[in-house]
Amino acid sequence: MTRIQRAFDNQKAFIAFITCGDPDLQTTAACVRAAVEGGADLIELGIPFSDPTAEGPVIQGANLRALTGGVTTDQIFDLVRNLRRDVEVPMVFMTYANVVFSYGAERFIATCKEIGMDGIILPDLPYEEKEEFLPLCHTYGVDLISLVAPTSEKRIAMIAREAEGFLYIVSSLGVTGTRSEIKTDLESIVEVVRQNTDIPCAIGFGISTPEQAAKMAGIADGAIVGSAIVKLIEKYGKEAPAYVKAYVKSMKDAITDVT
Amino acid sequence: MTNQNGRFGVHGGQYIPETLMNAVIELEEAYNHYKEDAQFNRELTDLFNDYAGRPSRLYYARKMSEDLGGAKIYLKREDLNHTGSHKINNVLGQALLAKKMGKTRLIAETGAGQHGVATATAAALMGMECVVFMGEEDTIRQALNVYRMRLLGAEVVPVKTGTGTLKDAVSETMREWTSRIADTHYCLGSVMGPHPFPTIVRDFQAVISREMKAQLMEKEGRLPDAVIACVGGGSNAMGSFYHFIEEENVRLIGCEAAGRGIDTFETAATISTGRLGIFHGMKSYFCQDAYGQIAPVYSISAGLDYPGIGPEHAYLHDTGRAEYVPVTDEEAVEAFEYLSRTEGIIPAIESAHAIAYATKIAPVMEKEQIIVITISGRGDKDCAAIARYRGEDIHD
Numbered sequence: 001m002t003r004i005q006r007a008f009d010n011q012k013a014f015i016a017f018i019t020c021g022d023p024d025l026q027t028t029a030a031c032v033r034a035a036v037e038g039g040a041d042l043i044e045l046g047i048p049f050s051d052p053t054a055e056g057p058v059i060q061g062a063n064l065r066a067l068t069g070g071v072t073t074d075q076i077f078d079l080v081r082n083l084r085r086d087v088e089v090p091m092v093f094m095t096y097a098n099v100v101f102s103y104g105a106e107r108f109i110a111t112c113k114e115i116g117m118d119g120i121i122l123p124d125l126p127y128e129e130k131e132e133f134l135p136l137c138h139t140y141g142v143d144l145i146s147l148v149a150p151t152s153e154k155r156i157a158m159i160a161r162e163a164e165g166f167l168y169i170v171s172s173l174g175v176t177g178t179r180s181e182i183k184t185d186l187e188s189i190v191e192v193v194r195q196n197t198d199i200p201c202a203i204g205f206g207i208s209t210p211e212q213a214a215k216m217a218g219i220a221d222g223a224i225v226g227s228a229i230v231k232l233i234e235k236y237g238k239e240a241p242a243y244v245k246a247y248v249k250s251m252k253d254a255i256t257d258v259t
Numbered sequence: 260m261t262n263q264n265g266r267f268g269v270h271g272g273q274y275i276p277e278t279l280m281n282a283v284i285e286l287e288e289a290y291n292h293y294k295e296d297a298q299f300n301r302e303l304t305d306l307f308n309d310y311a312g313r314p315s316r317l318y319y320a321r322k323m324s325e326d327l328g329g330a331k332i333y334l335k336r337e338d339l340n341h342t343g344s345h346k347i348n349n350v351l352g353q354a355l356l357a358k359k360m361g362k363t364r365l366i367a368e369t370g371a372g373q374h375g376v377a378t379a380t381a382a383a384l385m386g387m388e389c390v391v392f393m394g395e396e397d398t399i400r401q402a403l404n405v406y407r408m409r410l411l412g413a414e415v416v417p418v419k420t421g422t423g424t425l426k427d428a429v430s431e432t433m434r435e436w437t438s439r440i441a442d443t444h445y446c447l448g449s450v451m452g453p454h455p456f457p458t459i460v461r462d463f464q465a466v467i468s469r470e471m472k473a474q475l476m477e478k479e480g481r482l483p484d485a486v487i488a489c490v491g492g493g494s495n496a497m498g499s500f501y502h503f504i505e506e507e508n509v510r511l512i513g514c515e516a517a518g519r520g521i522d523t524f525e526t527a528a529t530i531s532t533g534r535l536g537i538f539h540g541m542k543s544y545f546c547q548d549a550y551g552q553i554a555p556v557y558s559i560s561a562g563l564d565y566p567g568i569g570p571e572h573a574y575l576h577d578t579g580r581a582e583y584v585p586v587t588d589e590e591a592v593e594a595f596e597y598l599s600r601t602e603g604i605i606p607a608i609e610s611a612h613a614i615a616y617a618t619k620i621a622p623v624m625e626k627e628q629i630i631v632i633t634i635s636g637r638g639d640k641d642c643a644a645i646a647r648y649r650g651e652d653i654h655d
Contacts, residue, residue: 049551049552051421051426051427051430051539053430053434053539054434057420060420064420067552073550097274098538098545099551102534102536102549102551103551123276124275124276124537125274126273126275126277126280127277128280129272129274132537149277149280151277151281151440153281170276170277173278173439174278175434175438
């Protein structure tokens with residue numbers, strides 16, 4: 001069983017997203033450990049990009065703060081090496097295709113394997129372009145995580161059949177960010193997913209409250225939260241880890257009894 | 260020229276969020292249908308001729324040719340089109356296509372404001388809603404165009420993220436499109452972005468080289484020796500080059516904005532200073548740092564102030580079929596003033612980059628040789644900025 005599979009084994013998974021280097025890498029390391037202590041089952045580490053076209057204002061702000069602070073891909077690899085001394089939950093990178101391509105795809109993906117990253121999420125790499133990185137991901141045993149969206153319709157089955165690790169279900173139209181309401185018919189999407197793959201699926205985009213997390217975990221195998229955590233880090237800066245831990249615990253508690 | 264998946268050599272592709280995939284697939288299917296549709300083409304030709312004022316003139320610049328003392332220079336007058344630039348060609352095509360697809364709302368990015376004005380114009384004409392995203396910095400540089408768009412009934416959204424210029428306007432328009440797709444068409448302004456945009460925009464702009472070829476055959480009975488156009492994303496250049504690509508004796512020259520020089524960080528010359536990358540839906544050349552972060556680029560011209568170049572240009576560069584040369588702010592401003600003085604034509608500062616390069620090569624060419632320069636737009640919008648560049652403070 002892979003680390004990602006274990007995160008979903010006999011439980012609903014809570015997935016926490018954190019932008020690396022916001023406001024600095026020490027705080028990122030502390031926030032990751034705090035999220036794990038709070039009960040996060042899987043960590044998404046955002047490698048900041050200058051022009052994050054899939055992000056709303058909150059994560060855009062985090063990207064900008066991190067890059068202004070001078071964080072680089074190599075420093076983030078070192079962060080992961082440090083984290084892997086004691087952090088055992090699966091971790092995946094979330095970044096944009098150019099960050100991987102420009103580093104040298106093979107060098108990037110081989111390093112992911114070496115430092116203990118389990119997967120990569122690239123929101124600007126749809127099914128049609130996945131050959132760009134998929135063969136290298138297979139060579140090094142790193143999962144290339146696929147996404148399905150509310151507009152995917154007939155594409156859901158095609159994407160799900162070839163998905164690896166876990167399937168990321170985008171809850172709503174638009175970019176990342178908290179939403180008061182999620183209106184997409186996610187039950188139907190999950191039904192098609194389940195008909196086409198055995199890997200777990202988790203819902204992200206727009207989730208911020210324990211009630212929403214419980215509802216999403218009821219539909220799928222897990223809930224992904226980004227902007228709500230990034231907002232805490234924006235607000236509390238270096239003091240954020242304690243708040244992140246408490247928040248993650250409230251979210252994990254909310255999904256623990258969901259069946 | 261386009262391969263199956265919208266590739267030009269290694270360039271192009273569809274590097275976009277899954278949320279937009281069905282939208283670009285639907286667009287490609289609609290385009291493939293309507294481009295062969297006689298009724299669609301009749302309607303588009305009528306709009307080109309009766310509304311936009313096509314065909315645009317091919318003007319022999321006698322004084323300029325004599326002054327430079329070398330090749331004969333012709334100007335392809337896209338500045339005379341309705342709305343004042345070549346942008347209207349693509350916009351009329353896309354707006355008509357969007358209308359046929361049942362879309363009721365157009366969104367667009369704009370740099371100098373020319374594409375935004377053209378989109379607002381087509382939306383007004385066709386009774387569609389219109390929202391234009393424009394970098395905040397550019398709304399200041401091009402205040403008059405912001406007013407024009409509002410006058411035409413469009414909403415203008417200043418984009419404050421990033422560098423507040425064209426690339427940020429593109430990013431924000433993409434974000435807007437992912438949030439509202441069903442009734443909305445993204446009227447992309449250049450030969451860039453995900454497939455099928457580079458092909459669609461090229462095809463609608465190819466009218467420039469189709470006319471150019473026929474007009475020059477009529478006036479001179481031969482093809483030009485060189486075609487010169489400015490390149491940001493590259494739509495007027497692609498339109499100017501397209502029907503000459505197979506004519507191997509015609510030099511195709513794209514002029515990039517070097518800003519304060521390609522040896523400075525204040526430049527937007529992608530071919531000279533960029534490298535291969537993936538951004539804004541396409542694989543192509545981009546100005547970027549060692550870690551793939553897109554560089555904040557600079558040019559006096561808001562329309563060329565973009566860190567990438569369309570994928571077909573990247574391919575023409577790879578194969579050597581077209582040449583791409585950097586032109587600085589200073590050279591462009593001098594050319595802006597030169598054409599105004601010499602021919603009584605005030606060109607857009609974007610187009611002035613092409614004129615600047617022509618003034619370098621024309622004197623060393625033979626008198627029987629012919630250069631065609633595409634004047635992609637008119638320069639009224641730039642007068643205040645050029646005055647400022649020269650130290651004169653006038654208001655728009």
